[in-house]
Amino acid sequence: MNKTVKWIFAVIGCAVALIVIAVIVLPMVIDVEKYKPQIQHQVEKATGRTFKLGGDLKPSIFPWVGIRLSDLHLGNPSGFEEQDLVSVESFEVRVKLLPLLSRTIEVRRFVVDKPVLVLEKRKDGKGGWEGLGKPAEKTAAQPKDLQTPAPRGEFPIKRLLVGEFAVTNGRILWIDHAGGTRKTVEDINLVLTDLSFDKPIGVAFSALADQQPVKLDGTVGPLGDRPGKSPISLKLAARLLDELEVRLDGRIDPSAAPPKFDLAVDVADFSPRRIMDRLGLKPPLETADANVLNAVAVALNLKGTPEAITVSDGRLKLDDSRATFSAQAGELTRPNLKFDLDLDGIDLDRYLPPPAEGDAGADTAPETPAASASQPTDYGPLRRLVLDARLKTGELKIKKARMQNIEVRVSARSGIIRLDPLKIDLYQGNIAGTGVVNVQQEKPSTAMHMMLNSVQAGPLIKDLMDRELIEGAMAADIDLNFKGEAPDLIRKTLGGKGNLQFTDGAIVGIDLASMVRNVQASFGLTRQPSQKPRTDFAELQLPFSITSGLFKTDATRLVSPLMRVLAVGKADLAGETLDFRVEPKFVATIKGQGDTTQRSGIMVPVIVSGSLTAPTFKPDLKSMLGQQLGQPLPDKEALKKMMPSEEDAKKNIEEGVKGLLKGLPFGSQ
Template identity: 45%
Template sequence: MPQMFRHRGFTGRIRRNYPMKKILKWTGIGVLAFAIVIIAALLIIPMFVDIQDYKPRLETMVSEKTGRDFAIGGDLELSLFPWAGISFSDLRLGNPPGYREKIFLSIESFDVRVKLLPLISKDIQVKRFVIEGPHLVLEKSSDGKGNWEEFGERREPEKKTATETQQEPRADMLPVKTLQVEECAIKNGTVAWIDDAAGTRNTLSELNLDLQNVSLDKPVDISLSANLDGRPLSMKGFLGPVGEKPGTGPLAFDLALSALDQLNLTVKGKVTDAATAPRFDAAFDLSPFSPRKLLDSFSVPFPVKTADPGVLNKIAAKGSITGSTEKISVNNGRLNMDDSAISFTVDAGEFQKPVLSFNMEVDSIDLDRYMPPPAEEAEAASKPKKKPDPEAGIDYGPLRKPVINGTVQIKNLTFSEARVSDLSIKISAKGGRYNIEPIELAAYEGTLKAGAILNVQKDTPSASAELNIMGMKINPLLQDVIDKDFLDGTLKAQMSIAFTGDEPNAIKKTLGGSGELLFEDGAVVGIDMAGMVRNVTASFGLSDKPGEKPRTDFSELIAPFTIKNGVVNTSGTTMKSPLLRLVVTGNANLVTETLDMRVEPKVVGTLKGQGDTKERSGLAVPILISGTFSEPKFKPDLKGIVTQGLKLPKTEDLKKALPGGDEIQKESLKDSAKDLLKGLPLKKK
């Protein structure tokens, strides 16, 4: 029995395996034969099929789709094995009517070759992808329309069903397992930009782009070179690796850009989730360059004229930048501009508003150097201004959207020749209300604290401001800012003002507020009131003037004031000096630029107790001030003298003081009495 079983079992195995061998044998032969047939077909088809016959049909189809002339002037070649490839030469795509250039895009030659059989396993092996002599012309017509717009007929996008949407491949599902490219390049390309309205043309020529080590698992080396209007431009670096699931993981990059023999910029960082929710994180470093020299190399005049033509001649920047489609941040930013070093951080989001926060610190800056030249300011002021259209108005809608929160700190600042230190400003805005507070600074041995509010929530804006000054030396401030020497002393001040409107006349008509100016231990320079009040002749400059510059010392000068509808009123400005007391009442109308004031001096009898025993009594003549800011008028208040029962001066002195007296004396009176007000910055600008 065992032998039978073994024999039968052996015989059974032979009977079962013998047909299987035959099946495997003939299956292998069939597959091999099929492969040979396919390969033969791939080799033979290009020999018997003339692809040139399809070129007219291809040209017609592209022309219909784009609405532009399309032609392939050279041969169209096709290969299938071992490399599937297509090549052509002399491709031309035309411009639509109405443009200066006839050709939109031309390509001298194009050649791409991909290994065929590995495609079955999603293995992309590219032997060659080369575009030679591409020429692209981007032209903007005089009516602002670009030749890159409106290709063919516009079609409404088809609505997709929920099933179709679900079946769409995700961005991270690239149908490629591996990728290798031996040669990938653009050679001798040209891109031209033409602006018909501006009459300009810029050309990027000799454009060469070479990509090495193109794959999914290695960084791609990038080398780009070109000439922009004959000036060199280059970029080198790497990008990647892309990874097996492109668009999902981090994509690193490290690029160095050199342009125009002026700009050198390096950018290093990464992009994450580029296909779904792109985010980036990069560091940038812009080496010092001269914006003036950069534009001058293009024979383009510098767009900004500055008081100092040497500024904006050196710019450098560096920092790190992170962001996404919803937010962008700049951290550790540093900008070097001429002699100033500026550090900053910026966060921006909700770009449709936007929401913006920032912090800026400046070591020192002279803003006067960056202002327009004085000649241009004077020319602009002399030009007649167009009367605003009352119906047009200003659209403040865009100013109601931003949400802002920021600070500015400047260690040393020069503005309008004033020298300021430790300036600190905080700015916030929301819903059209801009708060600029606090504003703090130190200047001229004193301090200033202020705040301002601008409200554009309504069509007519309004603004208010508060100011407090402590211990500021007024004379060096006035000499620096307005080059006038008419007042000395230490200033303490507080004031608040408010106005409505966005046009100068409206602002002046609605201006209101109040405040007080206090000057201590100072002097009114340019006029000797102590000598003037002793007699009419001296009061109005009819006596001989001393050689040195006259001045009136005071221990205290207090000027309280109120403002209503553009009229500044003081009910009791007082000045106390060792010899006299001075009281000023009246108003200055900012709308009509007129003066209506009265100066009443009161003489102290002696200076006993101050080292002087001489009797100092004399006639104190009140002074009336009228006229305009640019042409003030002065005259003695004779009615006030009579009303107060003061002792009249001698007839000849009074005659010289009254209008109609000697003309030379009148001119002397006018010149001397104007000294004080001429020093004040009241003239209309």
Template identity: 45%
Template structure:
């Protein structure tokens, strides 16, 4: 018996010695490098991409199974700008041998040094991160069969089932991700990526320490994820809690709290995101930005920002509820639902309480100021890049925006409601409504981008809008007063000012009531030729033409605006105008026909004036209009005879005297003020 034990011990010791010798000696005897072509071929078959191992492969077997390699690359498919999809400068991993027999993995360390990923989207929409895997393998893979409910769990699972994983250290160093979008012509880089995980376990929360540089700006992330699996459960199949915080330069603090579910299957997520109030200007200073990139008229804005939202979704969809964004004195609440990302199918709504956009607009540039003052010469026109609308033809939109009060360009609008919908390249804005200057504007817009040049149709109606303060606030002009009611329908093709002017078609009617044309005294022009047309001393007060009603119907054909019957109703005077204005050449060609009447309907003008009534020609351009008496028309029609005109007016006033003496007295007095020679 003793001899048997001795023999058994001798044999066991010999086998152990041989095994140890093999583990120590084999790695130095086996030439791993000659297997590189085989490894590259197998990896290429698995990924469907060309794989190369440029550096040496090093192998160890005991007490840790260790492997290290250098210059590992996975190529991009043909047709992409970058040749490489993934490149790793160096990789090493050490796994303990003995626990593997119990299906337990103990990893000393995993180090990934210098990984670089190049993500690319071509102009045709194809991306380089899709299409992994061998086509033959995918074709031969059987379709998923319906599982037999009686099938045992042991029959469902196969292979090496892992009981536990322990990792002493996982380190990713000096990583880089580049995303190039050829459709948008943009490129984004995240560099200096560093990720350190220590004491990793599937059944304990995982501490995360991450840092990177995004477009030259440092970012950091700390917190906990997991456990990645419950005791005895599969990795990534259950709910994984997430509690992370972001700290950027001690200026921006944000928290992300929620959970991931079934990350290895049909992934779902639910998160709450909150930021503490922060200053964008202080954040820029902390990041070393010497010149703040956003120039605003008010230097005090962008000092109070805060964001809060809840998000749920899957890999292909997302939803945002309870969104809230604070920007200085303004607050925006919003919700959104993305039914799919590719192609985009988005529905969203947002409501803004109040905002003064003038505070956020850039201050007037010196060149603009000089140009406005007439200094300098205009820069030569450059060819505008043609816009590609192909990306818009696939998206679906259903969005709504509302705002209480918005100030822009000196003007103020209230109760803004805009609903934008889009599908298959046709986008509509309807309803579109806003209250402004004691009145209201409503309308609709349709933009069709199914062809290279977009086709736009606009319909606008206004009621009761006070145009005087509106033009003063928005344009800094005092040219017209009164309440505006309008109906406009316009259409044009193109997206440049030149194309829009050339293709503009439509019609409309503008009606102004109880107003005035500021800067032009039509009554003076038709009554006093010398004073009105520069032949006498000009009055010191700014001239204006008061009216009870001004109607301007018009049609537009290929940028040519034609108004066949513009009429102005003013006290004792009626004016009819006809002519055209060309939007491309900006030339005016109009003729004004005045008529003296015995009526006080309209706004009165009691200042002393004298003279004769003369037709007026309006020419020149939009920037430099000219006004001149129509002497040819005056001579053709003959000078008015005072006695004949007096007799005609007396005949017109005769029936009115019988009904209302006060009205006719006022009319007579108005006529005498205009033409003192008249006697009644």
């Protein structure tokens, strides 16, 4: 019995000795260097690129099967500036041997040190990474009875344990010879901790992108016993340039068809202006206020699939403004979009470009036909678009005009874009409107309806244009339609009708009462008052129609306690010509205005002609004299004073309305 035991221990001792010898001696005896040419050949065969293994191969066998390689180089094709596509200074992996028998992978160490990836693009647009690898050669199919069926529904790895997984001191170089750009991402470090199936995997990534820091930290997982077959939790925080921090918290489900995700996204306060400055870039827009775009934050929930995305509980901070929003996007190739935004208020003047330096009224060179010609607009994306967008804003300021309680809805389907409704409160009144743009044809067609109610015109025009034109409560009911997008075509095809009404106001810049009181004042022969002229009225009505760019009015009238004014005529918007006749008429004595003569029914018609940018005004003297028939004739001297030359009359009547014209958009030209 004792002899048997001795033999058993002897056999065990020999086995242990053999294992020790194999572990210690074999790596020293085996010449692995002779396998380097074979390894290089197989890699070159698989990639189609030159491959060089310059350093030593250092294997280990038990209990950790491992290998350490150094100085690896995978080349670029000929014709590229950089010799290597990929290079690695050292690579080491150690895997425990015995657990492999039970489909368990235990990795003690997986380290890649100083990898370099060069992405080079030639001037002809070809990249060095293109054409990498060859299709694997087809092998003869085995008889079905010799094929080993793979187990169905079973993941090939039962368990995964990784002690150390790291990529250190990496570098990525992007070279675009066509664009003349060269970008570098260096100091790339990636460390994964607790790399397994049943624990959250720690992620720590850092790099310098063009010398700007980028960091990513957090956890991913657990992956589950069957990775890719169960939802995966994410909790990541990215920090860019030490300025921008983005947090992701949620789950992705790669097992769903299509894959699903449900994430909370939180972008902490950051300054876009400082980020652009750190990157050495100019802001895309120069703003009137240099202090804007300094405080932005976003938070939202993102849910959906690669084909359909839903954004909910969105919150936006933009400087002093706050907004909530939600959105849906489906059929992304079309796309099909739904969007809701509720904004407390914003001053858009702060974000608009600053006023241009120099004389804004300076003449500009006329546009030549060649300069105005452009490629036709492609309306294909708008024809495919399905949209339902709603916007609400508590307060809005633009071009110094202030508005409140803005509500807009825009919808689009089958090439028809609708604006319904449009509601705005402004200057003690409100605006309501609708609009339709049809882009189904080559040239779009547009129709709109606009109603104004009790809008105070004076403050609105003063804020919007910094001019004084007209005062009073403004109401309007306007329908317009036109075709095309070019200004010339819009003017030629413009049609519609409407009515403008002003009550209890004044026309600023012209004193019609003074001009028609007598001929001398009408033509500016008397001394002008020092204060700005104005024509007060109880009501001003302007009904109009537009046909093919021809504006007509047959009953524009102004009503005041002292006078009535009737204007009729037309304006060719395409030809930019005017043809109007203005007939004022007194309805009572005007003793209070310096005229002791009892006058009633005195008419001094004014003819308005010329162009929109250079209108001319002249009195209709024949009509005026006709109105004087039946009245006591003045003596010769008085008649001379009343009847200046036609040139003086024309000159002074034009000066009398100069202040009014300067207030119009074309008045400075």
